[in-house]
Amino acid sequence: MANSSYRTVYAFAREMHPKTVKEDILYGTAGFRAKASTLGYVMYRMGLLAVLRARYKRAAIGVMITASHNPEPDNGVKLVDPMGEMLEQSWEKWATKFANVGDDQLEETINEIIKEYDIPMTDRVEIVVGKDTRPSSPSLSKSVMDGVLALSGKPVDYGIVTTPQLHYFVACKNTKRVYGEPTEEGYYAKLTGAFKKLRGETYTNGKYRNRLLYDGANGVGAKKIKYFQELLGNRLKIEMFNDAIIGSGKLNHLCGADHVKSQQKFPTGVPVESGVRCCSVDGDADRLIYYYMEENNFHLMDGDRMATLIASYLKEVLEKTGIELDLGLVQTAYANGASTDYIAKKLRVPVACVSTGVKHLHHKALDYDIGVYFEANGHGTVVFSKNAKDKLKETANDSSVAGERRTAAETLLNLIDLINETVGDAISDMLLIETILHAKGWDIQEWERAYTDLPNRLMKVTVEDRTVITTTDAERRCVTPESLQPEIDALVAKYKRGRSFVRASGTEDIVRVYAEASTREEADQLAVEVAKKVHELAGGTGNPPEI
Ligand code: G16
Helix, strand or coil: CCCCCCHHHHHHHHHHCCCCCCCCCCCECCEEEEEHHHCHHHHHHHHHHHHHHHHHHCCCEEEEECCCCCCCCEEEEEEECCCCCECCHHHHHHHHHHHHCCHHHHHHHHHHHHHHHCCCCCCCCEEEEEECCCCCHHHHHHHHHHHHHHCCCEEEEEEECCHHHHHHHHHHHHCCCCCCCCCHHHHHHHHHHHHHHHHCCCCCECCECCEEEEECCCCHHHHHHHHHHHHHHHHCEEEEECCCCCCCCCCCCCCHHHHHHHHCCCCCCCCCCCCCCEEEECCCCCCEEEEEEECCEEEEECHHHHHHHHHHHHHHHHHHHCCCCCEEEEEECCCCHHHHHHHHHHHCCCEEEECCCHHHHHHHHCCCCEEEEECCCCCEEEEECHHHHHHHHHHHHCCCCCHHHHHHHHHHHHHHHHCCCCCCCHHHHHHHHHHHHHHHCCCHHHHHCCCCCCCEEEEEECECCHHHCEEECCCCEEEECCCHHHHHHHHHCCCCCCEEEEEECCCCCCEEEEEECCCHHHHHHHHHHHHHHHHHHCCECCCCCCC
């Protein structure tokens, strides 16, 4: 195709969204993240890229404005592909290129991508736009829409929604509503409908009680849970905390899933009641963490715990259907060693380890008929293959099949409706966990009894340039700086059941350190020792790290 002129794109860029930052920015673990004040031009350009992607895929594409677990002054953007999955990795380089070229090179870059993919530039494609509750989100959303309009795309503004809701809307639009109605009401109806079918009219069961304390992280997860409170009523009594008004500066502050998981502490704002089940979501409600307090001890039920509970339950129900399907579980290096042992040895479910980022886990999970994936930080879901869905429907509808097998197949079909297969969804995951605990008649203590976590510690180290840290083997080994891995190996060797790794964060300007060992003191000690080595060998800034 001959080069075309996209002068409006440049005019808009120059007049309204000029590139203000010289340093390059990278499409990281979950898109771009930075101080909100620096992101206007990046958003505009992601609006442009979304239109190009949508025309190439001949489908609606999503753009979510959020910095999820980051502090309130940050913001970010993630692109969502047609089936609701994260942007295909081969296009991340284009996102990075679009974000970093000069304003006057935008036209040329657009022509370059059109040529490479032979993109038809006539379709009036829909770009589905959503945003979290950050005060900076409305103006950044406007920048995205300007980008969409500059290339004659059609922005569809969903306003304030959770990240997983946006993924769901995109999937609904591109499956001609087979996945559900592309509206907030459609989303609530799908999830609560499945929940009611699965739980029936018994609200409690055995040790299970239908009361849950919920930390909304002062974000969109607090706003949206209200619909579930209304629709579920006494079926699940959700008591919500941390719903500060927009712009209070309290988003994710001392609360939310990331705080609870990384600090291994109760969030602020949630009353401490001994033995009572609590959960926290993060700033855009795509991560979930459970916990409780007993005799002044804090107990954390993280992504590994959710993955094992879900996989064991799915395995149990699947066996009852009599259908042969592959069930597998995907984790990252952050998974607690005890959980991996439990999955492989007790559950006897195949387990894979991939790099951090839901995009990697999701991709790997698609290798199985039923792929359960969770990051330890509480980000995860389950995906079901077409083969699995077809076989389950066949069994559920076959009147010659024994009743017990048919009921089990129906249960799995309802579970599929309860699960947001497009991406980790804190609210859908919460309803799933509640359903499983209810079915098993378990309280949170019983759930915890499956295995004992190895004590672990997460730390952050600030360095001059975090890209000096590169890794291999699903981030379990450090490649550069070259002298670092031998030092880590030597430190780990001193501790019983010791394990540690380091990696550059893709969402914050820091290096993350993970350590586990057989006792709390040793895990803390190992984490500090490794963090100090990172500080020393990778250009640390500020004071050397301490617990
Ligand atoms: C994002 C990603 C997650 C990842 C997390 C932390 O979460 O979606 O997959 O685990 O960032 O990534 P990193 O360690 O590279 O900073 P969220 O909830 O912030 O979107």
